[in-house]
Amino acid sequence: MRVLTLLGCLLLVSGCQNLGVNPWEREVLAREAMIPGVADGLDDAFDDHIYFSKEGSSGGRGFGGGGCGCN
Amino acid sequence: MRRLLIMLLLLPSLLRAEGVTAEQFSPSLYPDAKVIYVDFWASWCVPCRQSFPWLTQMQARYGAEGLKIVGINVDRRREDAQRFLAEHPAGFDLVMDPAGKLAARYQLQGMPSAVLLAPDGTELERHIGFRADHLDEYEATLRRLLAERN
DSSP, rough: OOHHHHHHHHHHHHHSOOOOOGGGGGGTTTTTGGGGTTSSSSHHHHHHHHHHHHHSOOOOOTTTOOOSSSS | HHHHHHHHHHHHHHHHHHHHHTOOOGGGGGOOOOOEEEEOOOOTTTHHHHHHHHHHHHHHHHEEEEEEEEEEOOOHHHHHHHHHHSSSOOOSSEEOOTTOHHHHHHHHOSSSSSEEOOOOOOEEEEEOOGGGHHHHHHHHHHHHHHHHOO
């Protein structure tokens, strides 16, 4: 039982020894597509597709104004 | 034809890269140097692009006073490093460290990192990152260390 507890403790202690990625391993993270939101334009394309298929609307991006008719 | 030309231009830096492997690298390989500037770089690291012309310039300017610049590449794929070198030629020695062994040995906290060593392995100075507005500071450090050790 004691051995088991000790082993369990060892497991817990070693659990956090390897957190994340080292600075010299950030090759993939450094890609432009990894910037949230900016990505490669795919996010916008997917959103457009969802609007088109769910709501029958397309386009309208880049138009200022809130639909009050005052713009 | 163009590719051949690029290959020919690349040849010197490739040959130099073959010189020392990550396993062999040690500051004691450069006993004549006063200060060994170890620069960790990668093809995906944006500031590294700006650092190469400066490092080349420093090697040319202070080489006679005992400055030895060694660029350690941590790209996992060699082709990435070669593509980078075709665009940003290096006027200093290069070591390929695809497994990141040297990066781990020197406990890098960021990329790029510069570690300034004495030939006996003592760490003299280090800085993380490469910023164009700190160039004077970097050069002053080099000059100070070279003066101290000459």
